[in-house]
Amino acid sequence: MNDSPHQPVLYKEIIHALQPHAGGRYVDGTLGAGGHARGIMEVSAPDGRLLGLDVDPQALSLARKNLAPYEGRIHLAQASYTSLSMQLAQLQWEAVDGILLDLGASSMQFDTAERGFSFLQDAPLDMRFGPHVSQTAADLVNKSSERELADLIYQYGEERESRKIARAIVKARPLHTTRELVAAIESVPPRRGDRLHPATRTFQALRIAVNEELTSIKEVLPQAVAALKSGGRLAVISFHSLEDRIVKDFFREQSKDLVNPPYERIYEEERKATLKEVNRKPMVPSEDEIKNNPRARSAKLRIAEKL
Ligand SMILES: C[S@@+](CC[C@H](N)C(=O)[O-])C[C@H]1O[C@@H](n2cnc3c(N)ncnc32)[C@H](O)[C@@H]1O
Secondary structure, X not given: OOOXXXXXXXXXXXXXXXXXXXXXXXXXXXXXXOXXXXXXXXXXXXXXXXXXXXXXXXXXXHHHHHOHHXXXXXXXXXXXXXXXXXXXXXXXXXXXXXXXXXXXXXXXXXXXHHHOOOOOOOOEOOOXXXXXXXXXXXHHHHHOOHHHHHHHHHHHHOOOOHHHHHHHHHHHOOOOEHHHHHHHHHOOOOOOOOOOOOOHHHHHHHHHHXXXXXXXXXXXXXXXXXXXXXXXXXXXXXXXXXXXXXXXXXXXXXXXXXXXOOHXXXXXXXXXXXXXXXXOOOEOOXXXXXXXXXXXXXXXXXXXXXX
16 A cells, blocks of 8 residues: 555556656655555566655655565655755666656645644644755744745736735734634735735745745756656646746747847857657646645646756
8 A cells, every 4th residue: 555645647548648667767756655656566567667855754664665666666855855966866867758847845744733734723834845945934934025925826826915915924923823813814905805814825834935845846857858768748837827938938939940049149049859748738637636636737748858
């Protein structure tokens, strides 16, 4: 049995997208509990190999347990996917057949109260994916200026009450726990008709900022393209529009030849397209999947193939 409370999202679609095969080399850059990785190992038996990365030591030890049957074929490292090129160089893998990025936080992280990701459970304001992250959510809410807080809540949370929430946070400082933060947010009257919990967007924004998630995605995408063999595939699952936009724009950009760069990009060299989009519209989970796993509801899968 898979000892994991995290159900892999769009599982069949990922296996179909990556088309694992015997002898292939794969990377799971966001291993989590290893749900997708397990499928990759099964389908690429007897000798497909996998490099699995996660910054969270708890996720990694759970994945190690869940992937024990494939021990000789996997390499696991507690590292950020932003170090992809370096990790591959260490293994002396020149090119790989498939790369998966299943972005964001796992169910285990949300459900482990003391990690501070959930506004429904009281815990220290942490929200770090791993110990390498230099600041906690408490550092951010207590040390940022009101303006910085408002900007990040607006930008990463798409929260229209960002200014009022930032003001309430500054007034209530110092904040040490999720409950204190939720109370500060709840002191701002919610917009009429907003069905989300009032803390949803602010918590999302802080998590993204603490872990520099959007910068990390921008850093890994070119490395992933460089690492793929021709015909190899990159599959990215994102959970909100900010992530999806980065992936979409990157895939679009890389699927076009850049000839005669336009005036504003005159300093860029002409180059050939590096990718082909496998699906122009993102794949989304079926109603059945969402019924069984409500956390899948905002998932979007984009797949690209290296030319
Ligand atoms: C949605 S979960 C992945 C779940 C996994 N696909 C499974 O089937 O169990 C995302 C994981 O990515 C990890 N993560 C987030 N940012 C990361 C980064 N920069 N580098 C490596 N792992 C990261 C998180 O710690 C989390 O465990």
